Amino acid sequence: MIIHHPLLGPRDASEFVYLGDASLMNRPNPKSETAADDFYSYQYLRDNPMGEHRELWYHEQGDRSWLVVTRNTLTHDITKVELARDVARAQK
Amino acid sequence: MPKLSPTLPLESFSKHWPGLTIEEHYIGELISLAIAREEESAFKTAFKKTFGKAPPEPSQLMAVKGGYAIWSSLEQYLILLEGENINADKDIAKKMGPSAYTTLQSDGWASIDIKAKTSKSTALYDVLERFIPLNLRQAPEGFTSRTSAHHIAVIVIKYSETEIQLLTPRSSAGSFLESLIHTAENVLS
Amino acid sequence: MSLIDTTKTLNFTFNGKAYQGFEGDTLASALLRNKVRIVGRSFKYHRPRGIMGAGSEEPNALVEIHGAGTCEPNRRATTIKLFEGLDARSQNHMGTLNFDALAINDFMHPFLASGFYYKTFMWPKAFWEKLYEPVIRRAAGLGTLSKAVDPDSYDKGFLHCDVLIIGAGPAGLQSALNLGLGGKHIILADDDFRMGGRLLSETYEIDAAPALTWVEQTLKTLESLPNVRLMPRTAIYGVYDHGIYGGLETTTDKIGIAKPRHILWRIYANSSILAAGATERPIAFANNDRPGVMLASAVRSYKNRFGIELENTALLTNNDDGLRTDAAHIFDTRNGDYVMDVGGRKGVRSVTLNTGENVAANHLAVSGGWNPNVHLTCHKRGRPKWDEALSCFVPDTHTLPSDMSVIGAANGKFSTHGAFMDANDICEKLGVKASELPQTEDAPVKISAFWHVKGTKRAWVDFQNDVTAKDITLAHQEGFSSVEHVKRYTTLGMATDQGKTSNVVGLAVLADAIGQSIPETGTTIFRPPYTPVPIGAFAGTHRGQHFKPTRLTPSHKYVAENSATFIEAGYWKRSQWLAREGEKGWRDSVDREVLMTRNSVGICDVTTLGKIDVQGRDAGKFLNKVYVNTFSTLKVGKCRYGLMLREDGIAMDDGTTARLSETHFVMTTTTAKAGPVFRHLEYVRQCLYPDMDVHLISTTDQWAQYSVAGPNSRKLLEKIVDPKFDISNEAFPYMACGEITICGGIRARLFRLSFSGELAYEISVPARYGDTLIREMMHQGEAFDAVLYGTEALGVMRIEKGHAAGNELNGTTTANALGLGGFVSKKKDCIGKVLSQREGLVSEEALQMVGFIPVNPKDKLTNGAHFIPKGTAPSPETDHGYMSSVAWSPMLKTYIGLGFLKNGQNRLGEVIQASHLMGNSHVDVTVVSPHFFDPKGERLRA
């Protein structure tokens, strides 16, 4: 597969390491009363859709940036690639 | 008094073919610079003062005072300084001030130069197309990028149409060179 | 211009018999020129097989190439380029090719209908493995794979282009011409060793001259363009995501040459044009598998391209294209003529028509129409659609990959003019001016579908796997009515030709059996590779020692000079022990290394441990997030042990972190976890806490690091460290760290760290000084009999001290299990903190690390033994844990072990059984504290 890195352009996906669903960026608040349940569903449950899926890739053999890639899990078409840092800062 | 002497990662390796030369290139000093959070402008002015130019864009080698500079990651740059100076990172740190964090990286990398005799000979790119997954044939001069070749990390720098430099981690440099020479033999001999 | 150079004769042997061919021949054409009719045997019935096709669609002519002490099985004679000295042999027969003992299966065929083996061989039960299966397996398979190491070399490469053109027939050449002259960077690939496609095998004219003239001129123009790359003998075998294509280049068919036999190309193309032409299909009728029954297009190919006249040929066709074949007798199904049977067991001698007439013939050319080569459009789940008028499947633009277009015969445009028209249209779409259209034939397709002559005798559909029309109707009768079920039940299309000539005919027979149209019955889709690819080609140079890279430590040369035995640690090579004269086994060396280190001083290379530079104002705060204990309070010049958890609360890695300045920490990881920890830290930094001022960079290779351990370690180092640095215990106590200079001003770092439990330092210098530093230290160490120690001795010492290592940090153990619960800071959160408090991870019954000593000091302990309470029989219910690390302790003169025991902390003193059932050894052991040696740590604080 080819991932269009926002700063470096198209790169072979074999330079990247896949982590999983981008929901892993939303780490729950450890101090809330429902922390145990929140962390359980955050760590263990997944939408696992057949279709559009926002996921985390790490450019290990490139610039060591984490990317949020929007990819269709049936056709593998990639429609969007963002720097995870920018997405994280926007969410704060 | 005990005495220490430095060794090159590839012991000054050099091999020649009719159209091509592959040899170890003395790397000089490598320093990694990182921009302190929210001090981009202070960093930029310090960088200009220290190296004579604004920090480079991704994928584009930039000549600076004392050598070259490469964008290596988000808010990180790699400076290649000619000459030997074990405390190069400390000297740079003094000049750059608090907006930058420096790390000495010279010993972490080995450097290999691949040079073609003439720009007409395609030997340089015939070998590299069997080794590096990037499109170096059509890349502009000054193109630089980090990728992997034969499962080993490599920073590619296209100095000119006839000279390309490969930086690769020191511990696996011997393994990397062996693979590169094997590929060159397959293509050229 | 002839395609065969009759001035260059090439000698070759087939089954040991000498023949001659010419430069430009394939093995198949050379065999036909020499009138060889039988070349192989079919898979199930072992019926004699002759050459049927002229390209990769060939189902029958499979041979072994022998050479360089090995052999290559299942090679199609039609795609082997003849070379001097070729040694080809037929395969898949017991006895000789002409007298195959297994041909008995042909007489047993009523009992061997497809799927028979699912319905028998079930009684008596033991007979399956003892009798039935061995017989089946011995008769199975086609060619022989030599057990010798593959002597050939293979290479890989990477190509980039605007447009990849697949197939160099008229359509491919014309679009290459347009795009090449238009300045696009293109690759034109064809799996034949000559470019030209069908033009090489027909007698068409282009611009009033033989078509080959146009081919020659076009190739000359293309060769002159720098932006065009011609790749003959390169099969595009697979289409992958986002414009990545797999190509296999064949440099020669000769085995054991110095240069690579194959190059596996990964091609990145912005778009591709599939111009792969079409494959002619046979017709199913009784005994249509006799040697001499051939595709009409192949007969023309052997005549026009290779100059071979096949004597006394009859033709059976259902379309006009077939009529281009020179034949003594012509049977056209559209006139009601068709073949009922073919006489001649070892080769065609006569043909019986539906009129009952019997015609003498030596060859029968058959044309059932053409199938566009749509295979590559299916690799990304595209499905072709049925074209009733053309009576074939054509690409369906709706399911085509967006960056692929199909032109020429592959798109159902079977005339040369049609191919040129398609080529020009596509180039216009790609924004390039098309060159003017060459004048050539534009014969319309005239065909009326005729698939199968019904009858009692067997009519072959898949010639290699011996699937007959009856097999397909029987499959339907048994309920296997979906195309995929029929393929799996009958093995239709699963032979090495991948159904190129059989899939569509088989589908037609199935549709007829069900009573539906072909499109209603289904479409045949194809999986990569288009043609089989040697596994060696996919491996390239990554085999033997080059399977994975090798990482060497800075002291590698020096320890190798001292006869180190190396062990793999990930990609690193580390010295395991360093034997000396007279030492018989590794235990002698390891015991010596431990005793000399404990009693004087030993040096060990620890460079392989991951080293990560953590810098920034928020570096301390960041480390608080990833470690269970607190680092923001660590003073400059101090180190601290840290335990890192995964978010699920399980231990991930541990190591010491040193603070060199207010904003500069250096973290150490285990060798195995260096990569994953760095990736995890970047995830925490970029994705969870992007506002922190913290920066990471790996410095593992930058610094050579050595552990200098033992009571005399300080005395030795004082000879190296420049005098202005006081490394006494008072000035440089346990867990101190700092930047120093050594040997007259050389920059270095010193840490008071001890994994061995001895008074120990770790000294690190820029890697350029790594080799010379260890030599100098060992030289200075002669006064103290300093030793080099390896990972084995390090292992013994850390087990004596009760330190957890890789075996304990195995991804299922918590801080409590490792006896490190006390480290977990109560005040702050960290990754893994919340989920580490789950019931199962904190329960009394959970496993806890403890020490084990055999009750009888002479007993040996085994790592991996299970702990079974005394007096109970070993069972899953009585299994209370397992041994994780074991060593002979030269200090305690007994075997010692670390392991995990249910509720271990509260069972010290208990005697329990360590059961190694596989070695049927059951050793009584006493549960003790894991800190066997110097439990209070007085030595390391000396």
Add this chain to the structure above:
Amino acid sequence: MGYSAFRILKEAITGHKGWKPVWHKAEPLPEYDIVIVGGGGHGLATAHYLASKFDQKRIAVLEKGWIGGGNVGRNTTIIRSNYMLHENEAFYEFSLKLWEGLEQDVNYNAMVSQRGVLNLYHTDPQRDAYIRRGNAMLLNGADAQLLTAEGVRKMYPFLNFDDARFPIRGGLLQPRGGTVRHDAVAWGYAHAADKRGVDIIENCEVTGFDIKEGRCHGVQTTRGRIGAKKVGVAVAGNSGRVMAMAGMRLPIESHVLQAFVSEGLKPLLDGVITYGAGHFYVSQSDKGGLVFGGDIDGYNSYAQRGNLPVVEDVCEGGMSVMPMIGKARMLRMWGGIMDMSMDGSPIIDKTHIDGLYFNGGWCYGGFKATPASGYSFAHLLATDSYHETAKAYRLDRFARGYMIDEKGQGAQPNLH
């Protein structure tokens, strides 16, 4: 009259007219006692055991495509019971024992061939882990032997003993492990279930559940509504999609695992070999093809096809451990959808919705589990209690902290 050599003789003489469909194409009834969603190996096995061992009636198996079209038709056909944790080993040994009696149970020859599974090791930690695993196998009544490098060389002399980057130091052998003709498993169970009155309904995709007040009353399908007292879902890679229709999120990600077969070769490899220093395992089918595979691609996918890096990685492993394989040619590559769970072990449990049961999370080990999964799922559906060997496969184990993590890779599906 069942299938046997005599039946083949009789039919051969009479022109094969007497063969009946292996299973009947049933039309869906409005209501069943038990509806199984998923006509793969696990679904069909569940139906067979429900009818044959638990005396259940009015059972239907709903398959969206054609039976055996999913993972049971796309795997590398290996059966074994060489797991380290008791929660798994008890279950897989039970499955291996069921395999050993399968032909006689369903009267269909799935060619269960026990010619041994050998896991190679290359480092001391790997050896120690295999000793721990071998001992756990023996504790559960399975068979296990530890071989030295010499022992491995005697079995397979063509392995790479002379020029290996990661030398072979020995192996863990399970002699009773082996291979089974995968297609025949689906057809065999379908045949036996069909004979006991189970309705097998193909081209019938479930599009929703009928759930009122926390109870499931049946399913909506592309062929109309079908009522049921109990619904058992066994859809492997589609688990996430199907259970989402019941409003559930699962601890599962769907991943593509590629598998490969070579051209047919004369016999040269008897048992199954797995390489310990790379991603490669291989066996030879009865037709002569080398059936091999390695790791999953690593990213979520329902595409049933993979990409090149894994193909090259597997072949690099193959060439490094058995350098003769270079001249064997890869004939076909395909992919299945693996339901990768958060600890690498499966889930066979009730759900918070009464009458709705779930079976999934098989990662790439589902084929060898087919009989035991069918049996224990039938046990749960019939008796509402857990089968002894499957009691640990609870959906809530992650919340309670009782993960069953063989590889110790934690909550990241693509590492299991």
